[in-house]
Amino acid sequence: MCRSAAYARTTDALIALAAASLPWSTSAPAIFMVLWLVAVIPTIDWEQFVLDLATPACALTLALVALALVGMVWSEASWAERLHGIKPLGKLLALPFLLAYFQRSQRGLWVFAAFLISCTLMMILSWIVLALPQLKLAHTASAGVPVKNYLDQSQEFALCAFALALPALTALRARQWAAATFYLALILLFVANMLYVVSARTALVYMPVLLILFASLHLSRQATRALFAGVALVSLVIWTTSPYLRQRIADVTVEYHAQDISGIASTAQRLTYWQKSLKFIAEAPILGHGTGSIKYLFTRDAAGQTGLQAEVVNNPHNQTLNVAIQWGLIGVFLLYAMWISHVRLFAGRDLVAWIGLVVVVQNITSSLLNSHLTDFHEGWIYVIGVGVAGGMALRNRRPEKMLTGLAAAEPSRIRVKDHTVSDSDSPVILPRTPIITREPWV
Incomplete structure (x- = not known):
């Protein structure tokens, strides 16, 4: 039994290491996830696992992946592009294993703690490299980004800040002032980094959504009014004291009028991608153009064009459009049904349910301006977050x-x-x- 206990601890440590490595690497999380799966598969109760696959949270996830596999048949893209189109959804296959495992494991909080500690170290390093850029661990175009990019960093920091909101509130209500101060300090440091150092503007879309969600679930009406009054006052102070934030907002107008990609053109690029995507969807609205067809369609449409119209991409920067182009309205139905089934996993009011809900809602909202479910970094945050929290939530429902x-x-x-x-x-x-x-x- 000592060996069994050690084996369980090792397996739990592997998934915790996968979560901890997400802010720093792309290869390490994949390696740790493969090792975790190798360790977990021999321990699975296959009879129960097959029954769990019939639940909406698993069945709809697998149905979306299955549609992508079948979608290779009618795709006009090359086989290399079809196979490449499957890859972004492959990570979703780990979700049923995570849901099953964390209905048994007692160490789900290890995973969340590992991710929080890792992001906290990244946040501290972000402040350091803002002052000392030579200390960056990798070449990045943005100040205050030690590794990877500001899009991934923003997703991490916002997730940590909102996940800590409930522990902070709980500590305040229990008059545990030391714990409350610690949690609030971490929240403020994460948010300040995003508003004064570097952040994705997508965060300015999903942060208000998460704030409203938190208030509606965990605060009274009086507390909600006080919170939003405080947020309004703090927002005014931040706007007047953060040149970085003002510049990021002002850039939207500049980018909207951009006609080429030689300068700042993010807003104009997205609008161009979306406009073309709607045209592609109208050509095949039910089943789409098939797996891996996005780049093929943009290449075909760019022939003879100039400027933004000539740009070829394999990501329209919107998850719904990404799915609709390849698998039509059937794919969009499965995507939203899957998201809804995952939201329904977290109907409770405890910390685990709150973390899981933040992960899902953040992904849904940020996917309005990006393809975050199928992006590597944000996609793995989603799979690990929903898998671990969802398994723990299911265990609490049937102890x-x-x-x-x-x-x-x-x-x-x-x-x-x-x-x-x-x-x-x-x-x-x-x-x-x-x-x-x-x-x-x-």
């Missing part, structure tokens, strides 16, 4: 079933006690039933 499974798996670590429910316990007299209690893992 008796999970404990019974644990009793069968680790009989030497389970104690069973006889208990009779008396009239004082319940108005209905129940037969003698065993209560299963599990000794905590070392």
Whole structure:
């Protein structure tokens, strides 16, 4: 049993390392996820796993991947592009395994803690490299970005800031001033970094959505009014004291009028991509043009064009359009049905449900301006976040079933006690039933 406990800890450590490496690397998370899957597969209860695949959270996810596989048949793109089009959705195949595993594992919080610690270190380094750019770990075009890019960094920092909102509120209500101060300080540092150092403008879209969501779920009306009054006042102060934020907003107008990609043209580029995407969708509205067809279609349309119209991309920077071009309205239906099923996993009001909800809502909202479900970094944040939090949420909904499974798996670590429910316990007299209690893992 010591070996089994060590094996479980090692498996949990692998997924925690995958989460911790996300802010720093692209290859390391993939390596750790493969190692985790290799470790997990021998431990799976396949009978229960197959039953779990029928649940909406798993079935709709797999249906979207299956549609992408079948979509290779009618695609006009080359086979290399068709296979490349499957790759972004491949990570979704890990989601059922994560959901199943974290219905049994007691260490889901390890994963969230590892990601938070990693992002905190990244945030501190971000402030440092803003003052000392020579300390960057990789060449990046943006100040204050130690590795990767400001889009990924913003997604991480915003996720951490909002995930910490509930622990901060809980600590305040419990008058745990030291813990509350710590959580609030971290939140302020993450948000300040995004507003004064570097951030994606997409964050300015999903942060208000997450703030409204938090207030509606966890605050009273009076507290909500006080919060938004405070946010309005702080926003005014930030606007007057952050030249970076003012410049980022002002750039939208400049980018809107851009006619080529020699300078700043992000807004005009997106509008061009979306306009062309709608034209492509109208050509094949039901089943789309097939897997991997985006670059092929943009290449075909760019013939004889100049400026922005001549740009060839394989990502229209909108997840709905990304899916609709390749798999039509059927793909869009599966995409939104999957998102809704994942939102429904987190109907509770505890920390795990809040973290999972933030992950899903952030991905949905940011996917209005990006293809974040199929992007590598944001996609893995989604898969790991929903998989870990979703598994924990499912375990909390059916503790008796999970404990019974644990009793069968680790009989030497389970104690069973006889208990009779008396009239004082319940108005209905129940037969003698065993209560299963599990000794905590070392």
